[in-house]
Amino acid sequence: MEQVPHYPLFVVITHGLNILFVTLLMRSGVEVLSSMPKLYWSDGCPPGREWLRLSGKNFGGDSRRPWVSLDEEESWHPVIALPGRKNLGVGRHWHFLTVPFWILTGAVYVAMVFVSGYWSYLVPTHWSIVPQAIRDIGTYLHFQLAPQLPGQPFDAAQKLTYFGVVFVLAPLQIASGVAMSPAMLARFPWYGRLFGGKQGARSVHFLGLCAMLAFVVVHLFMVVVHGIPGEFAKIFLGSEDGDRVLATVVGSLTLLAVVIVHVGATVYSRIDPRRTQRLLGKLVHRFEHMLSRLGRSRQHYRRRDISEYHRVNGYPPTDMGYRQLAADGFGGYQLPVGGLVDHPVTLSLPELARLGMTRQITNHNCIQGWNGIAEWGGVPLSALIDLVQPSKSVSHIVFYAMDDKALTEGRGRYGYFYEAVPIAIARQPQALLALEMNGAPLPIEHGAPLRLRLESQLGYKMVKWIKAIEFVDGIADIGMGQGGYREDQLYYGSSPGI
Known part of the structure; x- marks a missing residue:
């Protein structure tokens, strides 16, 4: 059987797109969270019973002063939230614009993984990889590099992590996101109960965001540890034997382009939110309109x-x-x-x-x-x-x-x-x-x-x-x-x- 390349072209392309889409989803998701930075495990959201409160504001159900849920909204900085500063409407537009492109990219990636045979690098085939991955983590904690699996581009810890991100974390984010849709919850109430209700789904979605952020941070750290030129050659040229100077230039320009998109999206959204609403709405509203007519509430x-x-x-x-x-x-x-x-x-x-x-x-x-x-x-x-x-x-x-x-x-x-x-x-x-x-x-x-x-x-x-x-x-x-x-x-x- 012919050996599958460690970094085929579809991996290079989808990896680059994921850098953009995942970061857009994270920042716009933070904007959505800022509108109610409190998390619950049960529906009803009784004040004071949240398991996590990312706000100094605390309103009680027996408060003598009248309050409404908009009073709970926080104004988070545009560096972390897209577009930031209490712009829930525009943040949702960016989030739901990015979601279908991210899902499509993931679907193409998974399809090519199995068509090309690349799955053998991602999918564990024996439980022995678990203790081996634990040993690899210990090796990293001793500031040493773990050995790669024979004939594969990853060590056991990396392989197990990539499998979890691609086949567990990403699908869980999609499933929990769907479980927060009022149209879906109205048409299929049983679906929300799989997560313990909408608030359970919202909490799972938030924890998934944290897990994805942790993965990105550790992933970037490991790129630095293994050496940026060599890792950029794998990620952006598809071969660790590629021209490392060229790879560094291509990788740097790609990351710069991602930063420019984020800065442009943030600045444009804040300067002209009406045009942003109309522009993004041309793509988003049709999907939202279709979902709104999903069916009768049950x-x-x-x-x-x-x-x-x-x-x-x-x-x-x-x-x-x-x-x-x-x-x-x-x-x-x-x-x-x-x-x-x-x-x-x-x-x-x-x-x-x-x-x-x-x-x-x-x-x-x-x-x-x-x-x-x-x-x-x-x-x-x-x-x-x-x-x-x-x-x-x-x-x-x-x-x-x-x-x-x-x-x-x-x-x-x-x-x-x-x-x-x-x-x-x-x-x-x-x-x-x-x-x-x-x-x-x-x-x-x-x-x-x-x-x-x-x-x-x-x-x-x-x-x-x-x-x-x-x-x-x-x-x-x-x-x-x-x-x-x-x-x-x-x-x-x-x-x-x-």
Whole structure:
């Protein structure tokens, strides 16, 4: 049998691409983490019970001062986070842009590994490699180089490590990432339970990030220990017998190019986040939109699953009109529903309830990473759609809220909250106009008198304190044309299925 080259061309190419993709994933992942730098093993995220808190902020469930989950967000430096400084929306765009390219690169690599026979260098075939790898680690700890396996480019410790990274760690990162998708959790609740719930998956994903970072650091250290010119010849020219001067030049230029991409991505994202959103969105949004329509939500949690504490995001309206409505128990509330419909209506809460009440126990997923399970009682959105009879040209339903973000949120943001929802998602069975929570009237902090529930979407699409509903044939003229308040102001994606 012909000997397989130690460093064939596909290894050289995919290795170079992985340097770029893995580092982009790490930095953008850190940006996502900064939005809620607390990790849990169980769903519900009760304050104070996190197993890891990467923040000096500590809010309690019994705090006398009202707080929302955005108060937990940290502003991490652009050197470690892409793009850094509380840019969750843009960070998610970079993360989800990179994911498919990284997966494709890995798929090509694994396929070529088995087609070419290179698998024999990566896949252990006998348990004896484990004690041998332990001995090799001891050799390194004595500041000596371990011997390579006969006829192979790696020693036992290296071979075992590469196998773990390629065939265990990388697939685990993909699987745990999928287990955090609200669309996947809604359609296949059993999948999330494989990790103990969304928070278990989030913790596993974080530990995977730490393991990948440790691998990169040790890998770089070993390159230095073995000698940069010789290692660059293997990595970038495919042969340890290659021209080492040329290899050093090629390797240095490759790493410089990776650094330039990172610097360019960070600077451009911070200078012009709107163009970054639009540019990356052209590639990302189609994937997100497809995932958002994955299928009907099949969530049917039990009462004992209901979270003991359910976080909120967004402070209630502060104007006198809302306060008067609340003081009257929302008896004077009227919901206007119009736009491109045959039968525009204005409904009181009792009139809305007469369209048919239903209840569901579902999992709320916030874009920041926390989740909470609650029972929601309300009217299926499909019942309202059937009542008003939208025209065939309608593509979205716009929900307008009563909260002026300039007053309730600040931070340079302004205007009343609004979100546009594709009508196909609005027609899903568990899409609900909620009037109750956990068997009681909807609390003010959770959106009273009326809020939207879209169980395959992230929380920012589920408008609270609904003031009016409009059926439209496009979103270009709604706000800044990106699909909603968070999309316009914070550059979020318009189809949050992940």
